[in-house]
Amino acid sequence: MRGTLSEKILAAHLVEGELVPGQEIGLRIDQTLTQDSTGTMAYLQLEAIGVPRVRTELSVAYVDHNTLQAGPESADDHRYLQTVAAKYGVFFSRPGNGICHQVHLERFGVPGKTLLGSDSHTPTAGGIGMLGIGAGGLDVACAMAGAPYHIACPSVIGVRLVGQLGDWVSAKDIILEVLRRLTVRGGVGRLVEYFGPGVAGLSVPERATITNMGAELGATSSIFPSDERTREFLAAEGRDSSWVPLAAEADAAYEDVLEIDLSSLEPLVATPHSPDAVVPVGELVGRRVDQVCIGSCTNSSYRDMMLVAEVLRGRRVSPSTSLTISPGSRQVLSMLARNGALADMIAAGARVLEAACGPCIGMGQAPVTDGVSLRSFNRNFEGRSGTPGAQVYLASPEVCATAAVAGVFADPRELGPAPAIALPARFEIDDSMILPPAPEGADVEIVRGPNIKPIPTRGPLSDVVEFEVLLKVGDNITTDHISPAGAKYLPLRSNVPALAEHVFESIDPGFAARALEKGGGAVVGGANYGQGSSREHAAMCPLHLGVQAVLAKSFARIHKANLVNFGILPLEIDEADYESLSVGDVLRIEGAQAAVESGTATVHNLTQQKSFTAALRLSPREAKVLQAGGTLNYVRQSQL
Ligand code: MIC
Ligand code: SF4
Numbered sequence: 001m002r003g004t005l006s007e008k009i010l011a012a013h014l015v016e017g018e019l020v021p022g023q024e025i026g027l028r029i030d031q032t033l034t035q036d037s038t039g040t041m042a043y044l045q046l047e048a049i050g051v052p053r054v055r056t057e058l059s060v061a062y063v064d065h066n067t068l069q070a071g072p073e074s075a076d077d078h079r080y081l082q083t084v085a086a087k088y089g090v091f092f093s094r095p096g097n098g099i100c101h102q103v104h105l106e107r108f109g110v111p112g113k114t115l116l117g118s119d120s121h122t123p124t125a126g127g128i129g130m131l132g133i134g135a136g137g138l139d140v141a142c143a144m145a146g147a148p149y150h151i152a153c154p155s156v157i158g159v160r161l162v163g164q165l166g167d168w169v170s171a172k173d174i175i176l177e178v179l180r181r182l183t184v185r186g187g188v189g190r191l192v193e194y195f196g197p198g199v200a201g202l203s204v205p206e207r208a209t210i211t212n213m214g215a216e217l218g219a220t221s222s223i224f225p226s227d228e229r230t231r232e233f234l235a236a237e238g239r240d241s242s243w244v245p246l247a248a249e250a251d252a253a254y255e256d257v258l259e260i261d262l263s264s265l266e267p268l269v270a271t272p273h274s275p276d277a278v279v280p281v282g283e284l285v286g287r288r289v290d291q292v293c294i295g296s297c298t299n300s301s302y303r304d305m306m307l308v309a310e311v312l313r314g315r316r317v318s319p320s321t322s323l324t325i326s327p328g329s330r331q332v333l334s335m336l337a338r339n340g341a342l343a344d345m346i347a348a349g350a351r352v353l354e355a356a357c358g359p360c361i362g363m364g365q366a367p368v369t370d371g372v373s374l375r376s377f378n379r380n381f382e383g384r385s386g387t388p389g390a391q392v393y394l395a396s397p398e399v400c401a402t403a404a405v406a407g408v409f410a411d412p413r414e415l416g417p418a419p420a421i422a423l424p425a426r427f428e429i430d431d432s433m434i435l436p437p438a439p440e441g442a443d444v445e446i447v448r449g450p451n452i453k454p455i456p457t458r459g460p461l462s463d464v465v466e467f468e469v470l471l472k473v474g475d476n477i478t479t480d481h482i483s484p485a486g487a488k489y490l491p492l493r494s495n496v497p498a499l500a501e502h503v504f505e506s507i508d509p510g511f512a513a514r515a516l517e518k519g520g521g522a523v524v525g526g527a528n529y530g531q532g533s534s535r536e537h538a539a540m541c542p543l544h545l546g547v548q549a550v551l552a553k554s555f556a557r558i559h560k561a562n563l564v565n566f567g568i569l570p571l572e573i574d575e576a577d578y579e580s581l582s583v584g585d586v587l588r589i590e591g592a593q594a595a596v597e598s599g600t601a602t603v604h605n606l607t608q609q610k611s612f613t614a615a616l617r618l619s620p621r622e623a624k625v626l627q628a629g630g631t632l633n634y635v636r637q638s639q640l
Contacts, residue, residue, distance in 0.1 A: 001019065001021070001155065001156040001191075001252075001253065001254075001255070002252065002253045003248060003249035003251055003252035003253060004156045004158070004193055004248045004249075004252045004253070004254065005129070005193055005195075005223060005225055005246055005247060005248045005252075006131070006154075006156045006191045006193050006221075006223060007019060007156065007252075008112075008246070008248075009112055009114065009131045009223075009246075010025070010027065010131070010153070012112070013027045013028045013029075013030075013114050013131075014026070014027065014028075015027065015028050015148045016148055016150070017153065018153075019153055020153055021152075021153050021154060021155035021189070021255075022152055022153065022155075022189070023152065023153050023619075024150055024151070024152055024153070024619035024620075024621060024622075025150070025151065025152075025153045026148030026149065026150050027114060027148055027149050027150075027151070028114065028148060029056060029114050029115070029116045029143040029148070029149050030056060030057045030058070030110075030113040030114045030115070031056055031057055031058045031059065031060075031108065031110075031113060031114070031115045031116075032054075032056050032058075032059045032060070032115070032116050032117065032140050032143050032144050033059070033060050033061075033062060033100050033104055033115065033116075033117040033118070033119070033122065033140075034059075034060075034061050034062065034100075034117070034118045034119075034137065034140055035061075035062045035063070035064055035065050035100045035117075035118065035119050036061075036062070036063040036064065036065050036066050036074070036077060036078060036081060036095075036493075037065040037066055037361075037485070037490050037493045037535070038118035038119060038136075038137045038493070038534065038535055038536065038537075039061055039062075039063075039081055039118060039137065040077050040080060040081065040452060040493060040494040041137045041138075041455060041493070041494070041536065041537075041540070042118050042137030042138070042140050042141045042144075043061070043080070043081065043084040043085075043088070043141070044452070044454075044455055044494075045137060045138050045141035045142075045455060045632065046084075046088060046141040046144050046145060047084070047446075048455065048632055049141060049142065049145045049632075049635055049636075051144075051145045051146065052088075052441065052442070053088055053089040053441055054088050054089045054090055054144040054145070054146075055144070055145060055146030056143065056144055056146070057113075058091070058108060059088075059089065059090040059091065059144050060090065060091040060092075060093060060100075060104065060108060060434075061081050061082075061084075061085040061090050061091070061092050061093065062093040062097075062098075062099075062100035062103065062104075063078050063081060063092075063093065063094060063095040063097075064093075064095070064097075064098065064099045064100050064355075064356045064357050065356070065357045065361055065363065065490060066078075066363070066490050066491060066493070067095050067096075067354060067356045067357075067358075067363065068363045068364055068487055068490075068491075070487065070491070071491060072449065072451075073449065073451040073491035073492070073494070073495075074490070074491050075449075076448075076449020076450070076451050076452070077449065077451065077452070077491075077493070077494050078095060079447045079449065080446065080447060080448055080449060080452060080494075082094075082435070083444060083445065083446045083447045084446050085435075085437060086435070086437050086438045086441065086444045087437075087438065087441040087442075087444035087446055088144070088437070088441055089437045089441060090144075090437055091434055091435065091436055091437060092434070092435040092437075093433065093434050093435075094433040094434075094435065095356070096330060096354055096355060096356070096433065097329065097330045097355070097433035097434065098327075098328055098329030098330050098331070098332070098333075098355040098356070099296070099297045099300065099328050099329065099355065099356060099357055100117070100119060100297070101117075101119070101121050101122065101124035101125070101208075101212060101297040102124075102208075102297055102300055102301065102328030102329045102332070103328075103329050103331075103434075104117075104124070104125060105124060105125060105127060105128055105204070105205075105208055106237055106329060106331055106427065107237065107239075107431060107434065109125045109128045109130045109132075109242075110128075110130060110242045111128055111129035111130055111226035111230060111242070111243065111244050111246050112129060112130065112226065112244055112246050113130050113131070114130070114131045114132075114133070114149075115130055115131065115132040115133070116132075116133055116135055116139065116140050116143045116149050117132060117133070117134055117135070117140065118134075118135065118136065118137040118139075118140040118534060118536075119134055119533075119534055120134035120215045120532065120533050120534040120558060121134065121212050121215050121297050121298075121378065122134040122135075122221075123211045123212065123214050123215055123219070123221040123222050123223075124208045124211055124212040124297055125208075125211070126207070126208070126211030126214070126221055126222045126223035126224060127204050127205065127206075127207035127208025127209075127210070127211045127212075127224055128204055128207075128208070128224075128226065128230055128233070128234075129223065129224060129225055129226030129230055129246050130223075131221055131223060132211070132221055133149070133151070133220060133221050134215060134534045134558055135149065135534060135558060135561065136534055136535075136536035136539070136558060136561060136562040136565055137536050138536060138562075138565045138566075138631050138632070139561065139565065139631075142631070142635060147635070150619065150621060150622075151220065151557075151561075152189060152557075152619070154189055154190050154191045154219075154220040154221075155189065155190050155191070155255040156190065156191045156192075156193055156254055156255060157187075157190050157191070157192055157193070157254055157255050157256045157257070157258065158193050158194075158195055158248075158252070158254035158256070158257040158258070159178060159192060159193070159194045159195075159196075159257070159258045159259075159260060160195055160196035160198075160257055160258070160259045160260070161174070161194060161195070161196045161197070161198025161199055161202075161260055161262055162196055162197055162198045162259065162260070162261050162262065163197075163198055163261045163262040163263035163264070164198065164201050164262055164263055165201065165262045165263070165265065166262075166263055166265070166266075167413060167417060167418035168267060168398050168411075168412040168413045168415070168418045169262075169265050169266060169267055169396075169398075170206065170209075170307075170396045170397070170398055171202060171206035171207070171209040171210050171396075172209055172213075172268075172298070172299060172376065172395065172396035172397070173265045173266070173267055173268045173396055174210055174260060174262065174265065175209065175210045175212075175213040175214065175216075176213075176268040176269075176270055176275075176278045176394070176395075177260055177265055177268060177278070178192070178210075178214075178217065178258065178260070179213070179216055179217060179270065179275055179276040179278055180268070180276060180278035181258060182217050182258070182276075183217075183276045184216055184217065184218060184274060184275060184276045184476060184528065184531060185217075185218055185476075185527065185528045185531075185554075186217050186218070187214060187217030187218045187219025187220070187222075188217075188218040188219070188528070188554075188556065188557060189220065189557070190217075190219050190220060190255070191219065191220050191221050191222070191223065192211075192214050192217065192219045192221070192222040192223070193222070193223050193248065193254070194207070194210065194211075194222070194223070194224045194225075195225065195247070195248055195252075196259075198260070198262045199224060199225060199227070200227065200228075200229065201262070202224075202229070203229055203232075203233065203303060203423055204229060204230055204232075204233035205233075205301035205302065205303050205304070205423075206303065207224040207229075208301070209298055209299055209301075209304075210222065210224075211223060211224065212297055212298045212378060213275070213298055213378045215378065216275040216276070216378055216379065218528065218531060218556055218557065220557060225246055225247040225248065226243065226244060226245055226246040226247070227245065227247065230243060231243045231245075232423065233423065236423060236424060236425060236426050236427050237427050237429065238426070238427075238429050266280050266281070266282070267280070267281040267395065267396060267398060267399050267411060267412060267413070268280055268281065268395065268396075269281050269283075269284055269374075269393050269394065269395040269399060269409070270380060270393060270394040270395070271284075271380075271393055272380055272382070272391045272392055272393065273380055273381055273382040273392070274380065274381075274476070275378065275379060275380060275394060281395065281399055281409060281410075281411050281412075282411060284393075284409035285408070285409050285410060285411055286408050286409065286410075287372070287408055287409045288320070288372055288407070288408055289321055289372050289373075289374050289403045289404075289406075289407060289408055289409060290320070290321060290322070290367055290368050290371040290372050290373065291321065291322045291323075291324075291365070291367045291368070291371055291372070291373040291374070292321060292322070292323045292324070292373070292374050292375070292400050292401070292403055292404040293323075293324045293326075293358075293359045293360075293365060293373065293374075293375040293376070293377065293400075294308055294323070294324070294325045294326070294375075294376045294397055294400050294401065294404075295324070295325060295326030295327065295328065295353070295358060295359075295360065295376065295377070296326070296328075296357065296360040296375070296376060296377040296378060297328065297357070297360075297378070298376065298377055298378040299376035299377070299396065299397050300326060300327055300328025300329075300332065300355075300376075301328055301332065302331075302332045302335055302336075302423070302424065302427070303421050303423065304328075304376070304397040305325070305327050305328075305332055305336055305341065305397075306336075306341055306419075306421045307397050307398060307401070307419065307421050308325065308345070308397050308400075308401045309336065309341035309342075309344045309345055310344075310419040310421070311398070311401035311402060311405065311412070311415070311419075312344055312345055312347075312348035312350065312401060312404075312405070313344040313348070314344075315348055315405045316348055316349055316405070317348055317349035317350060317404050317405060318404065318405060318406060318407025318408075319407070320407045321403070321404055321407045322351065322365075323348075323349065323350045323351060323404040324350070324351045324352075324353055324358070324359060324365050325345055325350045325351070325352050325353065326352075326353040326354065326355065326356060326357075326358045326359070326360075327352075327355045328355060329355050330355050330430075330433060331427055331428055331429070331430070332355065333355050334428055334430070335424070335427065335428050338428070348405075350404075353365075359375070359377075359385070360375070360377045360378075360379070361384070361485050361486065361490065362384055362385055362386040362485055362486030362487060362490075363486065363487050363490065364386075364487060365385075365386075366385055366386030366387045366390075366486075366487075367385055367386075367387045367390045367392075368387070368390075369387065369389060370387075370389040370390065370391075371387060371389075371390050371391070372390075372391045372393070373385055373387075373390055373391070373392045373393070374392075374393045374394075374395060374399070374400055374403050374409070375392060375393070375394055375395075375400065376394070376395065376396065376397045376400045377394055378394065379394075379480075379532065380392035380393065380394050381478045381480045381481075381532060382506070383480065383484070383506050384480050384485065384486070386486050386487065388506070393409075398412040398418070399412055402414075402415060449494075451491070451492075451494050451495050452494045452495070453494065453495045453496060453497055453498075455496070455540065455632070456496050456540055456543045456544045456566070457567075457629070457630060457632055457633065458543060458566075458567045458629045458630060459629050459633075460627060460628055460629045460633070461567065461569075461592055461593060461596070461626055461627050461628075461629055462592065463590070463591060463592055463593050464588070464589070464590050464591075464592065465548055465549070465569070465588070465589050465592045466586065466587070466588040466589075466606075467520060467521045467522040467548045467549055467586070467587055468518055468521040468522070468584065468585070468586050468587070469521065469522050469523075469524055469551075469581055469582065469583050469584060469585045469586075469587065470511065470514060470515055470518065470521035470522065470523060470547075470583065471504060471507070471508055471511055471523050471524070471583060472523075472524040472525075472581060472582070472583055473504075473507060473523070473524070473525050473526065473529075474525075474526045475526035475527045475528060475553070476526070476527065476528045476531055477525050477526070477528075477529050477530065477531070478530070478531050478532035478533070479530055479531070479532045479533040479534075479535050479537075479538040479559060480532055480533060481504065481506060481507055482503060482504060482530065482538035482541075482542070483499065483502070483503060483535055483537040483538040483541050484502055484505060484506060485533070485535075489502055493535075493537060496537070496540050496541055496544050497544060499537060499541050500512060500540075500541035500542075500544040500545050502541075503515070503541045503542055503545060504523075512545055515542075515545035515546055515547060516545055516546070518546075519546050520545065520546020520547055520548055521546065521547060521548070522547065522548060522549040522550065522551060522587060523542070523547060523549075523550045523551070524550075524551045524552070524573075524578065524581045525550060525551070525552035525553070526552065526553050526578065527552070527553040527554045528554055528555075528556055529550065529552035529553070529554065529555050529556065529559065530555055530556040530558070530559025530560065530562075530563075531556040531559070532556070534558045534562075536562040536565065536566070538559060538562065539559070539562040539563050539565065539566040539568055540562075540566055542568065543566045543567065543568060547568055548568065548569060549568060549569035549570075549571055549587075550563060550568060550569070550570055550571065551571045551572075551573050551577075551578075551581065551587075551603075551614060552570070552571075552572065552573065552578075553572070553573060553574070553575065553578055554572060555570050555572070564618070564622050564625055564626055564630075564631070565625070565630060565631040566630050566631075567625075567626060567628075567629040567630035567633075569589075569592070569596070569601075569616065569626065570616070570617075571601060571603070571614035571615070571616060572614060572615040572616070572617060573612070573614050573615075577612045577614070580605075580608070580610075580612075581605070582607075582608075584607065585605050585606075585607040585608060586605075586606040586607050587603050587604065587605055587606065588603070588604045588606055589601050589602070589603055589604070590602070590604070593627055595616060596616050596618060596623040596626045596627060597620075597623050597627075599615060599616050599617065599618065600613055600614070600615060600616070601613065601614045601615075601616055
């Protein structure tokens with residue numbers, strides 16, 4: 001990684017360890033962000049850690065996920081977040097102000113700094129040359145309390161961009177091409193750094209589309225240099241003083257380099273049910289589209305919205321298709337309202353939603369039964385839209401808007417020359433929906449609604465652990481499978497006992513009841529277990545049900561960290577042992593305390609009367625955390 005931009009930022013923030021890929025490092029975190037569906041737990045954890053005020057340079061609490069408010073739960077949670085933020089020194093971005101990643105890029109991101117966020121798309125900040133990393137809420141709470149953030153030092157791969165994008169081809173097509181080549185596992189343990197002559201042609205919001213969706217590669221983060229385009233963007237946000245130039249050295253050593261000739265790209269689409277199942281739009285032309293949803297933290301910038309408005313101007317949404325549009329921030333929405341673009345959208349028949357995550361996380365707008373939904377979002381995991389049989393496709397705002405008008409998949413290049421969208425010289429700046437914290441927190445009273453239930457914890461790891469296999473699943477299981485999101489479940493994010501009833505519901509509706517009845521057990525998974533969202537509920541809820549271990553071929557980075565944080569053993573097994581394990585097998589590990597230290601556990605399958613070894617790939621710190629029964633116990637012991 002010598003000479004890479006990633007190395008420079010990592011080195012400047014390194015407080016523990018060495019920059020050797022695979023080894024654990026501790027990083028100083030400059031800024032944090034939380035959003036509401038992971039934030040309540042993060043702040044309960046911050047309260048439990050017991051520091052009086054946050055110790056970061058800047059921390060922001062956003063409300064953007066749970067804005068449906070079908071009952072009082074979410075509004076109660078928002079009130080809790082507002083009061084806890086005021087008390088602990090955290091800025092509070094009110095519901096309606098926009099999606100955390102978009103607003104953070106606009107108003108707070110700083111090139112060269114580190115940002116830890118309790119949301120997997122925190123790498124959006126890489127669009128501005130900031131190192132943004134997604135993590136579980138507990139890790140973010142520790143960072144707010146001033147502790148370093150620990151990760152396995154990633155390796156750095158380069159993506160060299162050359163050439164220029166053609167008409168109707170945009171940033172989304174670049175990241176879909178990277179996904180097509182690297183797959184949803186291709187970024188695990190890696191930082192993805194963009195460089196080359198093609199970079200200068202991309203504005204910050206376009207770069208942010210690419211770094212945002214780097215999360216779908218499983219990458220630790222993605223980053224662009226900070227250059228003249230970055231300066232322009234920051235100047236337009238009235239934040240010139242935050243700009244610093246940053247780039248890799250000319251002879252930077254990447255682990256691997258992928259080259260993409262932008263002029264050779266065409267409009268692409270990710271097909272159900274994975275962001276890496278990418279095909280050219282041409283393969284789908286003419287197929288029915290029931291619903292189009294434009295927005296999300298991937299594609300909701302001023303540039304994207306203006307492009308959509310240009311396509312819709314003077315046209316009508318097809319009578320057989322429903323079009324929703326959610327602008328990424330109040331800044332974007334307000335500018336569209338003033339310049340008339342919003343009127344064009346409304347006249348075309350778009351259903352304009354508030355500036356929030358909305359349909360991306362299944363908060364409303366579930367498609368028709370077995371419907372085809374085309375979205376400018378970043379995830380098309382099965383069931384995430386709220387309609388079990390729906391077929392969800394992902395594409396650029398260009399492809400989405402064209403399909404909304406045509407009622408079928410269509411190639412936007414058929415529309416003639418593409419509109420040129422310039423960044424405004426000055427964005428509309430109004431931070432009145434970002435509430436600063438109280439100058440002295442001591443007097444602020446925290447308001448807790450009845451939905452907020454305590455965080456589950458467990459005692460220190462027993463030396464002999466015995467558990468039954470409760471469920472066996474395949475590869476690429478997402479945290480959406482483990483702890484579903486959407487309108488029915490998100491209001492329960494502060495109430496682990498209630499949310500836990502739905503663990504693995506879409507795969508095995510009887511899972512939660514069985515786990516409780518048996519007093520816990522284990523889950524067997526395939527490769528890349530726990531990909532997707534950073535939600536630590538995918539560890540906390542199984543913990544509440546008594547799950548002691550997950551045995552999988554491999555784990556996604558954030559989920560594995562969350563398992564460790566909540567004292568669940570992440571055991572890696574090989575293909576043959578995966579094949580041989582069955583639901584109902586009773587497994588036993590003797591000497592578990594020593595096993596987490598040595599990194600190898602001998603697992604006795606009492607049912608099948610045989611033994612096998614499983615790896616516990618843990619840093620010495622993680623081993624101690626597991627021995628203590630989770631991070632909260634460990635942090636309290638080590639007196640942060
Ligand atoms: C998502 O896109 O899945 C989410 C909802 O933003 C999650 C966070 C969550 O589950 O609350 C994420 O990406 O981390
Ligand atoms: Fe919100 Fe969707 Fe972005 Fe997650 S991916 S932060 S749900 S807009």
